[in-house]
Every structure is written in structure tokens, then in C-alpha cells.
Amino acid sequence: MLKIIDKYILKRYLATFSVMLLLFIPIGIVIDVSEKVNKMIENKVPFKEIAIYYFYFTIHFANFLFPIFLFLSIIWFTSKLANNTEIIAILSSGISFSRFMRPYIIGATIVSVFALIMGIFLAPKANDVYNNFRYTYLIGGGREEMRDNSDVFRQISKDEYIFVSNFSDVSKMAFNFSMEKFKDDKLEYKLTASRIQWNEKKKNYTLYNYNKRKVGPLGDIIESGEKKDTVFHFDLEDLTPVVYIAETLQLKDLNKFIDKEKARGSSNINVYLVVLYKKYSIPVSAFILTIIAVAVSSMKRRGGMGANLAIGITLAFTFVFFDKIFGVLAEKSTMPPIIAVWIPNIIFGILAIYLLRNAKR
Structure with missing residues (x-):
């Protein structure tokens, strides 16, 4: 019985997350094309270059908005379970809320491993192509602005x-x-x-x-x-140095580059450290966001799924906002990068514990 429920929830977890990516990536591409098509025509960008750019743009876009996609997908399908009284039925059968969370944690583990692999191996190449295209064809000063x-x-x-x-x-x-x-x-x-x-x-x-x-x-x-x-x-x-060089390096090369820049007393060392620490903080956020999403959406609300989605969207964008704000603070102030990068996870981790305790009650 439990294994059937685990498979059912895990399947819905991964399927909804995948569908959410497939739905939003084309929307992101359409918006990006509408914003940049005039520059592309003006600069006579070859079609091959555009095709390569948008192939890697999908990876860059997915990596950038990963927390939002994950959060909304869990809110969506868990709210449907709650509205169909499936969660009530599961908990009424004697299964504890902690046991009910097991397939979600398994799903978060799979997604976090995927995010870690993407951040270490796929995102650097995607960021390289994405930024090269922007600086070469779309930004005013062109390649002059690529460098400090x-x-x-x-x-x-x-x-x-x-x-x-x-x-x-x-x-x-x-x-x-x-x-x-x-x-x-x-x-x-x-x-x-x-x-x-x-x-x-x-x-x-x-x-x-x-x-x-x-x-x-x-x-x-x-x-x-x-x-x-x-x-x-x-x-x-x-x-x-290219201004976005750290974003284009795989983990091994990034560590070597940072050691080299530390020895040289680089003024941009905090920028490079933020890129490094985010490779680990983003996968961890998968667990935190999963717990918050389940805690928020597992209860039936008067507003139904719409109320849960409203709460989910607000929390997801707040997380991304905190992530960006503290990332900039680490780069531009004296705040240690490792603390700045992990503060959003710490804040939302505390929120996850609080919401999970209330959900259990």
C-alpha cells in the first residue's frame, strides 16, 4: 500500500516539475525573442548563431528559475491531492505526515542531484554561449564590455x-x-x-x-x-579578465581559477566565490522549497487551489528576490560571500520547519 502511494506521489512530483519546465521555457524564449529581435535583425545575426543561442538559453533559463518551477509544480499537484481529499484519506489510514513526506524528499533528492549536475557541467557552457551572444550582438559596446x-x-x-x-x-x-x-x-x-x-x-x-x-x-x-x-x-x-568568466567554468576549473585570483589579490574575488557557493546552495534549496510547498498546499483552503498558488508564487519570488539581493551584497559589500549565499536557505529553512510543524498538527 505504502509503496503504491510513494510511487504515485513521486511520479506526480517529477512529472509536474517536467511539465512546468516544458511549459515555461517556450514562454521564456518567446519573450526573449520579442525583446531582442530588432537587435538581431539590425546586427544581421546568422540563423545558426541564433539557434545555438536559444538551445543554451533553455539551460540558462531553467537553471536561473529552477526554484520557482520546482515550488509551483509541487504547490500545483499537492493542492490537487488536497482538493480531491486524497491527502486526508492517506493520513486517516494511519500514515504519519512525516511518512507522507518520504516520496517528496526522494523527489527533492533526484531534482537536487539534477540541479547539481546541471550547475557543474551544463550551466557553465550555457552561460558562456548566452553571455557571448549578448555581448557580441545585443549590448551597445559589444565585446569591449565583456572585460574588466x-x-x-x-x-x-x-x-x-x-x-x-x-x-x-x-x-x-x-x-x-x-x-x-x-x-x-x-x-x-x-x-x-x-x-x-x-x-x-x-x-x-x-x-x-x-x-x-x-x-x-x-x-x-x-x-x-x-x-x-x-x-x-x-x-x-x-x-x-572576462567579466562573467567564473560563470563559464566547470567546478574543477573554477576552484583553480579562484585560488589563482586569491593569490593575485583580485578585486572581483567575491563575485567568483558567489558563483562557486551557489552551485551547492541551489540544490539544497530543492529540499527546503519542497517542504514549504507541501506544508502550504497539503491543507484544504477556502480559496482552493488559487489561494495555494497565490501563496506559492509569493514565496517563490520572495526566495528568488532574497537570493539576488544577498548575491549582490556579497559582491559589492564586505559581507562574506558564503554567508550571503546561504542566508536565503537559512531563512526559508527556518520557515520550512515552522510550517512543517503546523502542518503536522
Whole structure:
């Protein structure tokens, strides 16, 4: 008997969630097309590029609104069970509310594993294609706006530092370049140039109007010139990181990237940490939202399913609102990213415990 009920509820849980995704993704695509079609026509975007973009847009969209889809799907089918007095019948047979929750928890486990896999493996590629398309074809400054291209100061090794005041992604050229190398906390040499350009074919850099001062025990050695080709041990990305680079990296690469940026004293480290922590917080939210949704919709209300959906939509958008607000606070303030990312789950986790206790009564 119990296994039949478990299978029935679990099947409804997964089926409704899948249908909710299939219903809302086309709506999201239609809205996105209506907003961007003029820019696409104006920029003569190839149809192949548009097709690839919207394939990955579905993954990006599903990952972005995952909490809302999950919450509404559970509210929908649980409210139907309550209105049909199926839940009353199940609980009246002697099954406890905690036991009744078991298939929901199993469903939440399946969905959370799916969300974790998507966040680690699928979402990075989707975010890369999505953001590249936006910056290439839809945003005013184009590819220039893809990068943090002004006043970049970075530590590229234990004792080497570089600085550029501005960078052009089109010409692959940076301005007011300087590089300092230290040894035992003492300056060994300083290299400056009015411009530095990356040469794609030769895989080297060209310095313009450069000046190199090497500090020596008997006096400084100065070298200068109008132009010089040379090789450095840093990448073009070290000069101008793509603004959304963390979103495009899989977990292993993201951890390496964050360690590298911490060593360099990157000013954007909180942005990267928020991306990392959300890969774990979103799957956990599946359990919290499932408990809240069941607790809210398992009782018959005077307003019927409409009242449950109204409550569900309000709570779901409140969760997404909190998630975005605290994400921005982590990026722009001194609040530790790990705390900011997990605060929505903590708040709604407390709410889930409270609602679950009331539902049991």
C-alpha cells in the first residue's frame, strides 16, 4: 500500500516539475525573442548563431528559475491531492505526515542531484554561449564590455605585478603598461610602456615606447626604445579578465581559477566565490522549497487551489528576490560571500520547519 502511494506521489512530483519546465521555457524564449529581435535583425545575426543561442538559453533559463518551477509544480499537484481529499484519506489510514513526506524528499533528492549536475557541467557552457551572444550582438559596446578593461592591477606570480590603465579587446592592446619584479622584498626591475599589444600569430607581445630600469648594487641599468617584441609568463586574460568568466567554468576549473585570483589579490574575488557557493546552495534549496510547498498546499483552503498558488508564487519570488539581493551584497559589500549565499536557505529553512510543524498538527 505504502509503496503504491510513494510511487504515485513521486511520479506526480517529477512529472509536474517536467511539465512546468516544458511549459515555461517556450514562454521564456518567446519573450526573449520579442525583446531582442530588432537587435538581431539590425546586427544581421546568422540563423545558426541564433539557434545555438536559444538551445543554451533553455539551460540558462531553467537553471536561473529552477526554484520557482520546482515550488509551483509541487504547490500545483499537492493542492490537487488536497482538493480531491486524497491527502486526508492517506493520513486517516494511519500514515504519519512525516511518512507522507518520504516520496517528496526522494523527489527533492533526484531534482537536487539534477540541479547539481546541471550547475557543474551544463550551466557553465550555457552561460558562456548566452553571455557571448549578448555581448557580441545585443549590448551597445559589444565585446569591449565583456572585460574588466580599466585600471587592472594583478599579481601574476609570487614576486611579479602588472598594471594597465585600459584595454581594447578589438585591437588586443593595453595602455600605460607597467611590470614590477621583486626579490627578497626589494625591487629587482621595473618595466613600463605606453602600449603593449598581443600578437596572436607569434604568441608574444609588442612593447611601444618602453623603458626598463634594472636595479643593481653599483647603479641602475636603464634600457629604452620605441618598439620591442618579447615574451611574458602571463596570459591575455591576466590583463583583462572576462567579466562573467567564473560563470563559464566547470567546478574543477573554477576552484583553480579562484585560488589563482586569491593569490593575485583580485578585486572581483567575491563575485567568483558567489558563483562557486551557489552551485551547492541551489540544490539544497530543492529540499527546503519542497517542504514549504507541501506544508502550504497539503491543507484544504477556502480559496482552493488559487489561494495555494497565490501563496506559492509569493514565496517563490520572495526566495528568488532574497537570493539576488544577498548575491549582490556579497559582491559589492564586505559581507562574506558564503554567508550571503546561504542566508536565503537559512531563512526559508527556518520557515520550512515552522510550517512543517503546523502542518503536522
